[in-house]
Amino acid sequence: MTEKPVELVEGLIVKPGAHGRRTYSRKAKRALVELCKAPGVSVAGLALAHGINANLLRRWIDRYGEPAVDTEPRPEKRATLLPVKMADPRTPAGASTEGIIEISFRAATIRLRGMVNARALGTVLDCLAQRV
Numbered sequence: 440m441t442e443k444p445v446e447l448v449e450g451l452i453v454k455p456g457a458h459g460r461r462t463y464s465r466k467a468k469r470a471l472v473e474l475c476k477a478p479g480v481s482v483a484g485l486a487l488a489h490g491i492n493a494n495l496l497r498r499w500i501d502r503y504g505e506p507a508v509d510t511e512p513r514p515e516k517r518a519t520l521l522p523v524k525m526a527d528p529r530t531p532a533g534a535s536t537e538g539i540i541e542i543s544f545r546a547a548t549i550r551l552r553g554m555v556n557a558r559a560l561g562t563v564l565d566c567l568a569q570r571v
Contacts, residue, residue, distance in 0.1 A: 446474060447488060447489065448467045448470045448471045448474065448489065449467070450464050450466070450467050451463055451464060451467040451468075451471065451489055451491075452464075468499045468503055469503050471485065471489065471496065471499065472496075472499055472500050472503045472504050475496070475500055475504075476504070482496055482497060482500070538552075539551065539552050540555055540560070542564075542567075544567055549563075
């Protein structure tokens with residue numbers, strides 16, 4: 440199998456740095472990323488021809504290539520944080536410790552006192568969610 444000749448990008452290295460770190464031209468990085476988009480181009484081969492690591496070239500593809508996901512603005516969703524209390528490990532499965540659970544739903548408030556079966560509470564919450 441014959442490989443296509445690799446097109447080289449000029450002016451990639453702007454400044455060789457200390458300890459082997461180099462500074463690369465943004466324009467040349469973008470040109471190299473564009474070359475990677477061509478069908479049949481080997482990213483590893485292109486990196487090797489330019490004397491850079493293939494992982495570095497892949498990072499440039501992520502940074503300077505077209506975004507992989509849509510970038511349309513979406514309404515911001517804010518998370519509501521709830522206090523969490525760890526259950527006593529000696530409590531039987533499916534039951535919580537004694538206390539009060541209060542759920543406000545539309546114009547109603549549901550209060551549960553005493554031992555609450557977690558499975559039954561889940562069923563109640565599922566029924567409420569279907570009515571929304």
